[in-house]
Amino acid sequence: MNRQSFRSPLARALGLGSAKRGSRHWLAERVTAIALVPLTVWFVASIIARAGSDYTAFVSWLSTPFASVGMILLLIALFHHTALGLQVVIEDYVHSGARFAAVIAIQLCCYGLAVVGVIAILHIAFGG
Amino acid sequence: MDAKPPPLGKKAPRPRPLSPNIQIYRPQLTSVLSIANRATGVLLSLAAIGLVIWISAAAAGPEPYAVIQRALVSWAGQVVLFGVTFSFFLHLCGGIRHLVWDTVHGFELRSIYISGWSVVAASAVLTATAWAAGLFVAGSR
Amino acid sequence: MIINSSDQVSRFTWLKRFPIPHNFDVMPDSRIRPGRTWPAPAGATKTKAFDIYRYDPDSGDNPRLDRFHVDLNDCGPMVLDALIWIKNKVDSTLTFRRSCREGVCGSCSMNMDGTNWLACTRFISDMATPATIYPLANMRIIKDLVPDQTHIFAQYAVIEPWLRSKTPEPEKERLQSVEERSRIDGYYECILCFCCTSGCPSHWWNGDRFLGPAVLLQAWRWLNDSRDEAKEERLDNLEDPFRLYRCHTILNCTRTCPKGLNPGKAIAEIKKMIIERES
Numbered sequence: 001m002n003r004q005s006f007r008s009p010l011a012r013a014l015g016l017g018s019a020k021r022g023s024r025h026w027l028a029e030r031v032t033a034i035a036l037v038p039l040t041v042w043f044v045a046s047i048i049a050r051a052g053s054d055y056t057a058f059v060s061w062l063s064t065p066f067a068s069v070g071m072i073l074l075l076i077a078l079f080h081h082t083a084l085g086l087q088v089v090i091e092d093y094v095h096s097g098a099r100f101a102a103v104i105a106i107q108l109c110c111y112g113l114a115v116v117g118v119i120a121i122l123h124i125a126f127g128g
Numbered sequence: 129m130d131a132k133p134p135p136l137g138k139k140a141p142r143p144r145p146l147s148p149n150i151q152i153y154r155p156q157l158t159s160v161l162s163i164a165n166r167a168t169g170v171l172l173s174l175a176a177i178g179l180v181i182w183i184s185a186a187a188a189g190p191e192p193y194a195v196i197q198r199a200l201v202s203w204a205g206q207v208v209l210f211g212v213t214f215s216f217f218l219h220l221c222g223g224i225r226h227l228v229w230d231t232v233h234g235f236e237l238r239s240i241y242i243s244g245w246s247v248v249a250a251s252a253v254l255t256a257t258a259w260a261a262g263l264f265v266a267g268s269r
Numbered sequence: 270m271i272i273n274s275s276d277q278v279s280r281f282t283w284l285k286r287f288p289i290p291h292n293f294d295v296m297p298d299s300r301i302r303p304g305r306t307w308p309a310p311a312g313a314t315k316t317k318a319f320d321i322y323r324y325d326p327d328s329g330d331n332p333r334l335d336r337f338h339v340d341l342n343d344c345g346p347m348v349l350d351a352l353i354w355i356k357n358k359v360d361s362t363l364t365f366r367r368s369c370r371e372g373v374c375g376s377c378s379m380n381m382d383g384t385n386w387l388a389c390t391r392f393i394s395d396m397a398t399p400a401t402i403y404p405l406a407n408m409r410i411i412k413d414l415v416p417d418q419t420h421i422f423a424q425y426a427v428i429e430p431w432l433r434s435k436t437p438e439p440e441k442e443r444l445q446s447v448e449e450r451s452r453i454d455g456y457y458e459c460i461l462c463f464c465c466t467s468g469c470p471s472h473w474w475n476g477d478r479f480l481g482p483a484v485l486l487q488a489w490r491w492l493n494d495s496r497d498e499a500k501e502e503r504l505d506n507l508e509d510p511f512r513l514y515r516c517h518t519i520l521n522c523t524r525t526c527p528k529g530l531n532p533g534k535a536i537a538e539i540k541k542m543i544i545e546r547e548s
């Protein structure tokens with residue numbers, strides 16, 4: 001709304017033009033969501049079934065091939081979905097130069113956490 | 129908008145005011161559930177960090193794991209866990225509603241409202257069931 | 270409560286507005302100050318209070334909220350009638366747009382009791398007491414209830430809302446089967462009142478780049494027209510994280526459209542078409 005500007009309304013509305021992408025991000029959010037439906041339900045059910053159990057019981061469950069593969073898949077889908085989702089939230093509300101930095105930071109954190117989680121699972125599974 | 133700059137030496141006129149948006153717009157099931165989906169998503173992101181800490185503690189050995197377990201069974205830990213469970217089910221049901229919309233189904237206003245209230249009811253029921261089951265299993269151990 | 274169609278007035282909502290401060294996120298120039306209360310008409314037996322947003326660009330003052338008392342026995346049944354009554358009988362400076370007074374021109378769109386609708390098709394009897402009337406949400410205001418629509422119409426121009434074809438012009442008209450024509454039903458009826466765009470939270474936060482539901486519904490209207498030959502360019506111009514994908518299917522747009530159209534569905538169709546093109 002700068003009254004000193006001679007830019008035409010159309011020039012403002014066009015901005016820098018179309019990025020000609022965005023569908024990949026949108027689709028990936030859906031694909032990870034679909035993967036997360038069975039994975040998270042399985043995870044929550046497994047935790048409920050082991051409510052109140054001790055360390056050895058928990059670790060011996062986690063080190064079964066089925067559970068460790070499931071957990072690794074869960075972590076990958078979960079953090080990919082989280083990174084994509086939080087990126088949208090930041091793009092919605094952050095309107096300064098911090099936007100780009102925040103998106104990068106979110107992605108690094110998410111993929112970093114996913115790797116930490118996967119290594120921990122492998123550690124438990126193979127008794128490191 | 130305003131192609132003409134103010135005449136030299138004159139103060140620029142005040143900018144046009146922006147009419148109120150979120151300050152006056154009526155909360156509706158549509159917008160409230162959208163905000164809820166987003167808020168629970170952000171909360172679950174934090175819970176995901178907790179998940180990694182929890183697994184890492186288990187990998188690190190019985191003592192670190194016991195510390196996390198103690199925090200989880202504490203009064204505050206249980207409240208947080210309950211909030212996370214409800215957020216999870218709300219985000220899950222809301223997410224499924226979104227996936228159905230993405231196939232261009234269920235866009236009639238009536239369907240939008242029915243699916244919306246169903247999401248609210250289903251997440252409440254699922255949360256209650258999950259906690260009842262969890263407490264039962266823990267109690268019978 | 271289940272809403273069956275957009276013309277259903279939401280009477281039973283727990284909250285009339287989100288529980289945030291009145292001036293949350295509002296720039297100092299846009300803050301609304303208390304206004305004046307105009308005297309009730311002398312001798313009127315049945316009056317209704319209206320709180321109306323006022324802004325006078327010549328005064329240099331902030332916007333304000335004025336209270337009027339409308340004599341319902343002397344006034345037509347619609348909110349637009351009440352506005353005209355106020356302009357004729359109380360304050361002739363009250364400024365608003367109107368033309369057709371029957372819901373086909375889209376001029377009188379405004380925010381009534383917290384949702385956007387056409388003043389000429391909203392019954393006064395459906396309004397709360399006091400009735401609250403603001404201009405369309407999130408618009409630069411020229412005067413009182415008249416928003417500056419320059420930007421949203423420029424956004425409309427971005428999608429090139431006309432038939433684009435590469436086939437040389439036929440001697441007579443471009444033909445369409447009955448079935449092909451029926452595919453733009455529910456989209457061509459849009460009157461560009463911008464109730465939807467002004468009620469879309471995503472357009473509030475990113476309206477500079479997000480095209481908004483009204484314009485995207487029009488985009489789908491052309492994408493879906495069997496005679497149009499510019500699908501490729503149209504989809505290219507739409508596929509953008511901000512122009513299209515800022516829509517998060519909140520569906521305030523579908524809830525508020527006074528013509529009962531479904532911008533949210535149109536946007537879902539565009540997203541689906543983009544995926545179809547890729548797979």
Ligand code: SF4
Nearest residue numbers: 469516517519520522
């Ligand atoms: S569905 Fe999309 S366009 Fe409609 S109100 Fe929601 S975000 Fe806006």
Ligand code: SF4
Nearest residue numbers: 459460462463465526
């Ligand atoms: S889609 Fe409906 S609300 Fe939006 S501009 Fe068109 S007629 Fe108005």
Ligand code: FES
Nearest residue numbers: 370374375377389
């Ligand atoms: S005056 Fe034409 S739509 Fe209301």
